[in-house]
Amino acid sequence: MTNRQITVEELPADALLPEHFKLSDAPMPVPGDGEVLLRVILMSIDAANRSWLRGATYRAAVKKGDPMPTYAICEVMDSNSPKLAPGDIVAAEAVWADFITAKAHKVQKLPKVETLSHLMSVYGIAGKTAYHGLMSIGQPMAGETVLVSAAAGSVGGYVGQIAKALGCRVVGIAGGSAKCKWVVDEMGFDACIDYREAGLSKALAAACPNGVDVYFDNVGGKILESSLNFMNEKGRVVCCGAISQYDTDTPTGPRNLPGVIVVKRLKMEGFIVMDFAHNDAKCIRAMQHWVSTGQIKVTEDIVEGLENAPHALIGLLAGDNKGKRLVRVAADPS
């Protein structure tokens, strides 16, 4: 058994590039007391990974030379803890590598489901982020209009499908006509706007004739600014991410803030998925129900091979994924 890892060679000042990362052989890690040796199976690739390279967020900043952090699903290979045994499947704060060690009490044992990737998509961080943000902050009601940016992304597709299941009119925003078609045809949105086309405001007016009650914002920037102009009074803006602002050194703020918040009495609220962990069981039960009825389709975009992780993240930031992006480092254990 050999080990490889990918480190951050240089912190990006502007757009993230392959040369900011370095793949190299690494010693096989040895678990200490109370620790486990883990084989990384699937790594979650998220826009938030880029923000970790910009400084401290809800987690400490990544420094030059650090292995790139990630959430991963792993198999326990060796255990110095009575809590876990070889063969157990766990979720862990990992790094981009074949093998890592972790404190046994810091990892979360997972059920042995048939398709492990589902634990990172519909029943994992993507599905839970969509559910908790939409239900706890957005609080949509049947008959309302829900607008979702990055609608073809890992979270956006679930947001829209949940809102449809609840009886809302659902409008997506995505980049490119192929993605927009996929959002409508496959994800079942009522409409999807291509933000790369001219006339975003005109398109929003046409797609949201009754205004917008809930805007689930994954992007920030100009799309947030335009969307705010279509909010109804007492509308809710779920601040989930700001992907348009992560990969640049010159972020811009919506010029209509805070005026439009005051005038329309809007609520804007941020969250991270861990804030709602106490509601995870309810979330999973609901998602399983909607998957069973066919109201939610599971969307995954799996890139094969640890060595392709930098490209998987860079491509995600450019918007080339459809659904939840993962990197497969090793096959599911049989």
Place this chain on the structure above:
Amino acid sequence: MTNRQITVEELPADALLPEHFKLSDAPMPVPGDGEVLLRVILMSIDAANRSWLRGATYRAAVKKGDPMPTYAICEVMDSNSPKLAPGDIVAAEAVWADFITAKAHKVQKLPKVETLSHLMSVYGIAGKTAYHGLMSIGQPMAGETVLVSAAAGSVGGYVGQIAKALGCRVVGIAGGSAKCKWVVDEMGFDACIDYREAGLSKALAAACPNGVDVYFDNVGGKILESSLNFMNEKGRVVCCGAISQYDTDTPTGPRNLPGVIVVKRLKMEGFIVMDFAHNDAKCIRAMQHWVSTGQIKVTEDIVEGLENAPHALIGLLAGDNKGKRLVRVAADPS
């Protein structure tokens, strides 16, 4: 009896100037069926008046040639409605004039208190805006830090005094050293920062060593942007006004939005005082209690004479008032 009124001669493209208004004699209005003739006693001068000249807000836009709208306390002079009699005191949507007519069912009868101006300051729109925004959106708790911009303004002073009464550390932001001294010495704030001095961020760091839990924003713009950087996780931003953005044609947005909302899981929420009318009795009872204990001082800044209303508003936008600004058009009835 003669009547005068002030109309909007020109909608301001940028800063509001005296020549945008015109004072002229006007016919004495005659109340129709179900209407009352009102003598205007006190007019409320608010930063929001400026925003009404920018287009539709929570009320219809003011058009060129319209009399300037205002909230006013008035005395009923003549009544064609069984609901009101001459001598009654009412609050009304009025205009800048000596006399107006109004539909009797559209005005609100007021108690005959000794000092009518208190019904527009501590027990009126200023005090109620401070109370409802702070209590319902800010939700401060003893031991937390509350930051208030426009701290010497009509609303800001009450926000800070209420928060002090609740056991919070209270930090103000105001323009000029004289105002800042007044905010600390007279309003009892723990500290007040002069935003006209260089080094706003440094001053915020020094005045808020434990960060900011509630930011009551009356100004928007750069002060909002800087304040957001000092918010604690799960902090609440009460979006009450955006005075820095009203009197300009080139508004700027906080560049750290929505990133900081996501990372710190902040809530930003706008409101207008009418949203909480169902809680007005509770508010008035609390304010009366704090006035009786001396924890709230009533601050008023009364400009004499209808003809001085334009200067009263222009001066308010430049920040030359301390406490709630009113224009007195006629003496309190004896």
